[in-house]
Amino acid sequence: MRRILLVEPNFHNKYPPLGLMKISTYHQRRGDYVRFVKGCDTGIAGQQWDRIYVSSLFTFYWDITIRTVRFYSQSVASQQDIWIGGVMATLMGDEVAALTGGTVVRGLLNEPGQLDSDSRVVVDELTPDYSMLDTINYQYGLQDAYLGYATRGCPNRCDFCAVSQIEPNFIDYLPLKRQLKSLEMLFGERHDLVLMDNSVLASDALGRIVNDLVDLGYERGAKLNGRQRRVDFNQGTDVRLLTPEKMALLARTALRPLRLAFDDSRLRPVYEAGVRLAAENGVRHLSNYILFNYRDTPQDFYDRLRLNPVLNETLGTQIYSFPMKYVPLNAKDRSYVGKHWTPRLLRGVQCILVATRGMVGPHLDFFEAAFGHDSDEFLEIAVMPEDYIVHRRAHAPNGAGDWRRDFHALTSGERVEFMSVVAAKKITRRDVGAASTGRLKRLLSHYVDAASVDQSQLTLLDD
Numbered sequence: 001m002r003r004i005l006l007v008e009p010n011f012h013n014k015y016p017p018l019g020l021m022k023i024s025t026y027h028q029r030r031g032d033y034v035r036f037v038k039g040c041d042t043g044i045a046g047q048q049w050d051r052i053y054v055s056s057l058f059t060f061y062w063d064i065t066i067r068t069v070r071f072y073s074q075s076v077a078s079q080q081d082i083w084i085g086g087v088m089a090t091l092m093g094d095e096v097a098a099l100t101g102g103t104v105v106r107g108l109l110n111e112p113g114q115l116d117s118d119s120r121v122v123v124d125e126l127t128p129d130y131s132m133l134d135t136i137n138y139q140y141g142l143q144d145a146y147l148g149y150a151t152r153g154c155p156n157r158c159d160f161c162a163v164s165q166i167e168p169n170f171i172d173y174l175p176l177k178r179q180l181k182s183l184e185m186l187f188g189e190r191h192d193l194v195l196m197d198n199s200v201l202a203s204d205a206l207g208r209i210v211n212d213l214v215d216l217g218y219e220r221g222a223k224l225n226g227r228q229r230r231v232d233f234n235q236g237t238d239v240r241l242l243t244p245e246k247m248a249l250l251a252r253t254a255l256r257p258l259r260l261a262f263d264d265s266r267l268r269p270v271y272e273a274g275v276r277l278a279a280e281n282g283v284r285h286l287s288n289y290i291l292f293n294y295r296d297t298p299q300d301f302y303d304r305l306r307l308n309p310v311l312n313e314t315l316g317t318q319i320y321s322f323p324m325k326y327v328p329l330n331a332k333d334r335s336y337v338g339k340h341w342t343p344r345l346l347r348g349v350q351c352i353l354v355a356t357r358g359m360v361g362p363h364l365d366f367f368e369a370a371f372g373h374d375s376d377e378f379l380e381i382a383v384m385p386e387d388y389i390v391h392r393r394a395h396a397p398n399g400a401g402d403w404r405r406d407f408h409a410l411t412s413g414e415r416v417e418f419m420s421v422v423a424a425k426k427i428t429r430r431d432v433g434a435a436s437t438g439r440l441k442r443l444l445s446h447y448v449d450a451a452s453v454d455q456s457q458l459t460l461l462d463d
């Protein structure tokens with residue numbers, strides 16, 4: 001019997017670590033002792049393990065992941081007994097291996113013999129061990145949902161997306177019934193179904209997948225224990241592939257919400273047509289990931305955001321938007337600033353989102369109150385002092401009111417100077433002193449005097 005330790009670094013994660021959960025099942029079936037911990041657990045310091053698996057997520061969790069691997073380096077006979085897998089390990093495997101001496105697992109465990117050469121088991125096909133989550137003091141989300149896949153991979157290769165490296169082969173059908181039945185048998189019935197497919201609409205087997213969902217009790221309007229059941233393709237569906245036939249199929253299920261991406265303003269007609277199709281098929285709860293800080297401009301971002309509440313008013317839909325800040329696939333932190341953005345503007349967007357709890361609601365009046373009535377006003381709000389953005393109502397009669405008056409009175413020359421000074425996040429007394437006019441000095445002094453927003457509030461939004 002081997003002693004196996006599974007570790008998820010202590011980053012925030014809404015989703016339980018499915019990879020580790022399948023590895024747990026694998027080792028238990030082999031008769032090994034398995035323990036799962038979150039982060040650097042001093043309670044097991046000094047214990048020795050035959051193998052330690054550390055999962056990884058986004059590359060911007062680089063520091064915390066490497067720190068976690070190093071924490072356990074004395075707990076194995078050889079560094080190679082620490083196995084590191086997941087997104088970051090796949091995307092930056094050479095660097096991870098060079099820095100830690102660990103064994104890097106790239107991509108999925110979807111072939112036999114990847115963990116032990118004498119095994120014919122495909123780890124990715126195993127039922128995840130949900131019981132291991134009860135052994136730690138950390139609450140993942142989605143407690144009452146089955147997690148699964150109806151497809152794997154994606155036939156596309158968008159350059160901002162890691163899917164083609166993590167799941168390079170598109171598999172257009174996976175038997176959902178088998179996955180759910182075995183989960184139910186082992187861990188009990190769950191209410192909802194979260195499918196983590198990357199591009200389900202690319203599947204030629206969509207009809208079969210929908211039949212499976214209906215047979216499993218996730219037909220449109222389905223209830224369990226008096227509550228509406230939900231199917232959620234939570235990675236989003238590709239609106240470019242949404243045809244009337246496919247929409248009609250999806251509408252047969254308890255889909256809620258329908259998640260569509262709108263990453264590029266050139267997709268606007270296609271996106272609008274997709275929302276219309278959904279509404280025509282009675283699917284009114286939608287959710288929209290909106291990428292920004294990529295090749296877009298702030299104006300373009302604003303226009304994409306505003307479209308949703310406008311569509312809601314005309315089509316009777318309820319679209320919630322979730323802005324997603326782009327960082328490059330190999331970024332070790334979240335500080336990347338896109339070509340058309342500045343640190344100030346990015347921070348401003350995050351401050352607006354603090355006030356709206358990370359999402360943009362479906363109503364136009366709320367949207368305009370938060371983001372402005374047009375892209376000019378959005379730019380104005382986004383460069384205000386942080387505390388004025390988050391607590392706009394409280395500051396409106398005094399500080400923010402004065403700030404706005406001076407901002408509107410800027411000459412074009414003053415405006416250029418102002419925008420270049422505020423582009424960076426931190427403004428000092430020296431910047432105020434160096435400003436070329438009294439109005440600019442007055443305006444800039446707000447940034448020195450007003451409180452800034454707690455960084456932890458902003459980083460939570462990125463998770």
Ligand code: SF4
Pocket residue numbers: 154155156157158161162163164198199238
């Ligand atoms: S379509 Fe979506 S999942 Fe596929 S590569 Fe592009 S962003 Fe990634």
